[in-house]
Amino acid sequence: MSDNPQAFPGIITPKIGAQKPNEGRVHKNSGWKLYIQAVVARAYPRIIGQQREKSWLFFDILLPLLSVCAYVFVYQAIGAPEDYIGFVVIGGAMIAFWMNVLWSMSSQLYWEKEQGNLALYIITPASMMAILLGMALGGLLATTLRALAIILLGSLFFHVKYAVTSFAQLFAVFLLTMVSLYGLGMMAASLFLLLSREAWHISNLAQEPIYLFSGFYFPIKNFSFWISAAASFIPLTLGLDAMRQLVFESGPSLGFLSVRVEIIILLILSIVFLFAARVMLAHMEKLAIREGRLTENRR
Amino acid sequence: MEPADLRPINYKSSTFSRSFRMAAWLGWQIESNWTDPFLFAIYSIIKPLAGAAILVVMYSIITNGDFADPIFTYIYLGNAFYLYVGAVMSGISWAVLDDREHYKTLKYMYVAPINIPVYLIGRGVAKFLVGSISVFITIIFGVLFLHVDVNLATVNWQLFIVSLAIGVVMLAMMGLILAGISLLIVNHVWFIGDAVAGALFLFSGAIFPLEVLPVWLQPIGYIIPISYWLELLRRSLVGSIAATFPTFENLSNSQLLGILLGLTILFGIIAKFLFRYCEHVAQERGLIDMVTNY
Numbered sequence: 344m345s346d347n348p349q350a351f352p353g354i355i356t357p358k359i360g361a362q363k364p365n366e367g368r369v370h371k372n373s374g375w376k377l378y379i380q381a382v383v384a385r386a387y388p389r390i391i392g393q394q395r396e397k398s399w400l401f402f403d404i405l406l407p408l409l410s411v412c413a414y415v416f417v418y419q420a421i422g423a424p425e426d427y428i429g430f431v432v433i434g435g436a437m438i439a440f441w442m443n444v445l446w447s448m449s450s451q452l453y454w455e456k457e458q459g460n461l462a463l464y465i466i467t468p469a470s471m472m473a474i475l476l477g478m479a480l481g482g483l484l485a486t487t488l489r490a491l492a493i494i495l496l497g498s499l500f501f502h503v504k505y506a507v508t509s510f511a512q513l514f515a516v517f518l519l520t521m522v523s524l525y526g527l528g529m530m531a532a533s534l535f536l537l538l539s540r541e542a543w544h545i546s547n548l549a550q551e552p553i554y555l556f557s558g559f560y561f562p563i564k565n566f567s568f569w570i571s572a573a574a575s576f577i578p579l580t581l582g583l584d585a586m587r588q589l590v591f592e593s594g595p596s597l598g599f600l601s602v603r604v605e606i607i608i609l610l611i612l613s614i615v616f617l618f619a620a621r622v623m624l625a626h627m628e629k630l631a632i633r634e635g636r637l638t639e640n641r642r
Numbered sequence: 643m644e645p646a647d648l649r650p651i652n653y654k655s656s657t658f659s660r661s662f663r664m665a666a667w668l669g670w671q672i673e674s675n676w677t678d679p680f681l682f683a684i685y686s687i688i689k690p691l692a693g694a695a696i697l698v699v700m701y702s703i704i705t706n707g708d709f710a711d712p713i714f715t716y717i718y719l720g721n722a723f724y725l726y727v728g729a730v731m732s733g734i735s736w737a738v739l740d741d742r743e744h745y746k747t748l749k750y751m752y753v754a755p756i757n758i759p760v761y762l763i764g765r766g767v768a769k770f771l772v773g774s775i776s777v778f779i780t781i782i783f784g785v786l787f788l789h790v791d792v793n794l795a796t797v798n799w800q801l802f803i804v805s806l807a808i809g810v811v812m813l814a815m816m817g818l819i820l821a822g823i824s825l826l827i828v829n830h831v832w833f834i835g836d837a838v839a840g841a842l843f844l845f846s847g848a849i850f851p852l853e854v855l856p857v858w859l860q861p862i863g864y865i866i867p868i869s870y871w872l873e874l875l876r877r878s879l880v881g882s883i884a885a886t887f888p889t890f891e892n893l894s895n896s897q898l899l900g901i902l903l904g905l906t907i908l909f910g911i912i913a914k915f916l917f918r919y920c921e922h923v924a925q926e927r928g929l930i931d932m933v934t935n936y
Contacts, residue, residue, distance in 0.1 A: 402837060405837060405840075406836060406837060406840055409837075409840035409841055409843070409844050410840060410843075412844050413840075413843055413844045413849060413850075414700070416844075416849075416850045416854045416855065417697065417700060417701075417717065417849050417850050418700065418704065419850070419854055420713065420717075420850035420851065420854045421700075421701055421704045421705060421713060422704065423700075423704045427704070540676040541676050541677055544676060544677070544685060547689070548685055548688065548689060550689075551689050551690075551692035551693040551696065552688060552689070552692040554692070554696055555692045555695050555696050555699070559696075560696060560700055561699055561700050561703050562703075565699065565702075565703050
């Protein structure tokens with residue numbers, strides 16, 4: 344081993360006898376700087392790390408694409424209008440976001456607990472909200488790339504025709520859907536903080552039923568008003584409905600509510616979910632510490 | 643001290659049956675004891691019913707609820723029996739990952755006096771049982787509420803039981819192949835079962851006749867044993883409806899059974915040798931106790 348301190352960049356060795364009071368100390372951020380630093384640090388592995396694992400990229404795109412193809416062929420087998428094929432492609436792309444929220448947001452704190460990282464998060468001076476926000480931003484960016492690839496490939500395979508009526512509204516709908524969806528994910532993450540083995544099963548259970556009620560493969564207008572209204576608690580329900588209205592010719596006639604109303608509801612959901620996530624996280628963290636669940640490992 | 647019992651013991655058969663029984667029991671505990679039985683039953687029912695309901699709603703929207711059309715029964719039954727594919731095939735391959743990455747016990751399994759392939763197949767039993775309940779409930783729901791035309795008096799029970807049994811063995815062999823591959827692949831193993839089940843769902847004509855696939859993709863459907871298995875199950879349950887689809891109209895029941903049996907034996911041989919090879923490589927590379935933390 345080398346004795347030269349310069350061989351270990353990053354480790355600052357104080358000079359004995361020639362030291363001023365603050366010399367040799369590592370600068371530490373605090374307040375909003377620490378908050379942003381934590382957000383960036385947690386987003387980094389989501390954006391950079393996942394791109395390094397090329398096979399993940401392949402499977403993240405391939406799996407939803409296989410489902411998309413299967414459901415498109417079902418529609419073709421029963422003679423559905425062409426726009427329904429587009430509905431499936433868009434729905435299949437949005438599934439990538441739901442999967443990301445479900446497995447990489449909601450149940451993430453459970454995985455962290457399993458691997459022993461959760462306690463480390465708690466004892467650092469960084470805010471847990473910042474860590475969740477970093478997770479959300481990183482996951483959102485990485486998943487957007489996958490969703491775009493699914494839309495591109497699905498549209499090319501099945502010759503989907505789009506008729507966008509308003510790019511501004513489309514952008515607003517997408518943005519609000521994502522903010523509220525990841526807000527919901529952050530809220531759910533705090534609930535999962537208390538879970539053990541059941542977390543995996545609950546995430547698993549929240550797939551097909553949500554695909555059904557959120558209308559990933561068909562317009563939710565076909566449900567009764569109250570079922571559609573209840574399903575709107577999941578932001579993707581209204582987001583998908585609004586997007587279909589904005590990008591397909593037959594979309595407006597199959598919409599649940601008008602796009603304007605859906606934008607307003609998504610805005611309200613965004614605010615409510617983010618606020619609720621903050622409150623719930625603080626509460627659940629205290630509860631988990633009190634009940635000694637942060638380090639438990641019930642496999 | 644009593645002298646040791648030195649009577650000859652059939653070690654091979656006792657190891658086989660012990661590995662299978664213990665694995666099946668362990669698999670059942672892992673599957674079911676995370677919650678109380680009532681919640682577990684709800685969990686086991688909701689997921690498959692929701693999956694079937696997606697197809698029912700899609701079909702209903704386009705056809706205005708014309709459930710009497712043969713294509714609906716074709717789609718519904720194919721989707722219901724496909725639940726076995728995910729349960730058995732993914733269940734067996736998942737056991738490798740569960741033991742190695744989650745419980746970190748795979749290395750202990752290797753030092754225990756058990757037969758690993760039999761152990762893995764045993765681990766799939768619990769998923770098979772849960773899958774059977776899901777398939778049963780899905781079909782009952784379809785018969786009671788959606789006019790799925792299964793008449794118990796006209797069902798060819800002999801063909802049904804034989805086809806089902808061969809099919810489950812075939813799925814177990816495919817699961818063992820995936821389990822072998824899972825022993826070697828480290829970083830992205832979590833996706834293998836899902837990816838293969840998803841691909842087979844697309845190409846096996848589970849929810850649409852193979853003729854709907856583009857012509858250049860159809861040959862894939864004809865080399866997959868699941869396509870023949872699903873056709874046999876449809877013929878045994880709803881023979882008149884299965885006859886309205888031309889996919890396998892040139893093949894008799896016995897020919898279909900012969901093909902399914904042949905492919906099952908072929909997959910069994912591949913599974914035996916591939917698993918042994920993968921196991922050898924995994925031991926050489928020290929992958930048996932690898933934890934990837936993904």
